[in-house]
Every structure is written in structure tokens, then in C-alpha cells.
Amino acid sequence: xxxxxxxxxxxxxxLNAIKTKLLEIHPKANIKEHSKFDFFTNSxxxxxxxxxxxxxxxxxKGASGIKEILMGSNTSSLIGKVKVPILVIPKETEYKPINNxxxxxxxxxxxxxxxxxxxRRLLKLTxxxxxxxxxxxxxxxxxxxxxxxxxxxxxxxxxHEVVFKNLTxxxxxxxxxxxxxxxxxxxxxxxxxxHSFLERLLERxxxxxxTNHTKTPLLVLNEESx
Numbered sequence: 001x002x003x004x005x006x007x008x009x010x011x012x013x014x015l016n017a018i019k020t021k022l023l024e025i026h027p028k029a030n031i032k033e034h035s036k037f038d039f040f041t042n043s044x045x046x047x048x049x050x051x052x053x054x055x056x057x058x059x060x061k062g063a064s065g066i067k068e069i070l071m072g073s074n075t076s077s078l079i080g081k082v083k084v085p086i087l088v089i090p091k092e093t094e095y096k097p098i099n100n101x102x103x104x105x106x107x108x109x110x111x112x113x114x115x116x117x118x119x120r121r122l123l124k125l126t127x128x129x130x131x132x133x134x135x136x137x138x139x140x141x142x143x144x145x146x147x148x149x150x151x152x153x154x155x156x157x158x159x160h161e162v163v164f165k166n167l168t169x170x171x172x173x174x175x176x177x178x179x180x181x182x183x184x185x186x187x188x189x190x191x192x193x194x195h196s197f198l199e200r201l202l203e204r205x206x207x208x209x210x211t212n213h214t215k216t217p218l219l220v221l222n223e224e225s226x
Contacts, residue, residue, distance in 0.1 A: 056085070102176065102189065187217050
């Protein structure tokens with residue numbers, strides 16, 4: 001019980017400090033602090049049931065790349081277990097208006113209306129362009145099926161500017177990082193679904209030339225995101 005009380009007091013003290021800083025920037029913000037002594041994933045899942053939450057925002061301290069961010073214990077423990085979007089922000093991120101959003105896609109799974117609805121809302125809110133990035137391990141022409149999936153994106157997001165880019169890299173993360181750097185994108189979006197692009201991204205990299213580190217916010221959308 002002594003450990004519990006000490007942890008609770010420290011948590012509340014840190015939360016109050018964060019609240020004070022935020023109110024200095026946004027005096028009219030409605031901020032509520034909650035402190036739970038529990039396992040991380042369990043606590044979040046219970047909180048989602050008790051409160052109407054639209055998005056989970058996580059900060060990462062030492063993560064240097066997309067894999068490191070996604071494989072971080074807190075982030076990875078939530079992927080596939082919560083239906084709300086997860087916004088992951090690396091420590092060194094500097095805020096910039098969002099003009100370009102990169103969506104990683106392997107063009108094998110047909111995007112659903114539900115799966116792209118939050119992307120549409122993001123584009124409408126920011127006025128950003130969407131870049132649908134397909135990483136191939138070897139250079140080839142798109143199949144008919146892949147072209148059909150591109151058409152689905154165009155139809156579902158017909159009110160917004162959609163750019164399709166096909167790149168050839170053995171390592172998925174390298175390809176994403178290089179393209180994000182090339183267009184100076186402000187956000188990366190990954191749609192989490194079983195047996196998909198996300199799993200390819202989390203595979204152990206065979207590339208030894210992985211030198212690009214991302215400071216770009218990463219939005220993880222569950223296919224069943226509400």
C-alpha cells in the first residue's frame with residue numbers, strides 16, 4: 001500500500017504539472033486528469049469503456065524509427081486491441097501545419113469506407129494532400145488488382161488530392177522514411193489489420209543501411225476504428 005500511495009501521489013503531481021503547462025498555452029482548454037494504478041493496456045481498455053474517447057495520443061522518448069515506435073512496449077500493446085486511433089508523437093517532433101500525409105499501403109487489401117473515414121476527416125480538417133505509398137521488393141508493373149485498389153482510394157477520397165507512389169525497396173521502413181523526407185510530409189498513417197502491410201513493416205529488417213530516423217508523427221488506424 002505504501003508503494004501504491006507513493007506512485008499515485010507522484011502520478012498526480014506530474015499530471016498537475018502537465019495540466020499547468022497546457023493551460024498556459026490554451027487557457028480555455030477543458031483538461032481532466034486521471035490516475036490509475038494498473039497494467040498499461042488493461043487500464044487503457046477500461047478507460048475506453050468508461051469514457052467516450054476519440055483518440056489516444058502517446059509520446060515516445062527514445063524511438064528513432066517507425067519500427068522502434070511501433071515495437072515500443074506501450075504502443076505495440078495497444079495495436080489491434082483498441083478500436084480508437086492511436087497518434088504516436090516522437091519526442092523530437094516540432095509542430096508544423098499538416099500539408100502532406102503519407103499512407104503506407106501494400107495495395108493487396110481493398111480499403112473499406114470505414115477504414116478511410118478517419119483519413120478523410122483528417123484531410124478535410126487540414127486541407128492536406130494524401131500520398132498512398134506502395135513499397136515493392138522488386139520493380140514490376142502493378143497488377144490489375146492493385147490498379148483496382150488505387151481506383152477504390154480515388155473513389156473514396158474523390159474530394160481530396162490523392163497521389164499514388166510506387167517505390168522499390170527491400171526494407172519497407174527505409175522506403176517510407178525516404179519518401180517522407182523527399183516530400184517533407186508532416187504525418188505518416190498506417191492502417192492496422194491482420195496479415196497486412198503492418199505485419200510486413202514489423203518484420204525484422206534485412207537491410208543494413210537503415211540510417212533514416214523519423215521525427216514524424218505516426219497515426220495508427222485500426223481497420224475497425226470507430
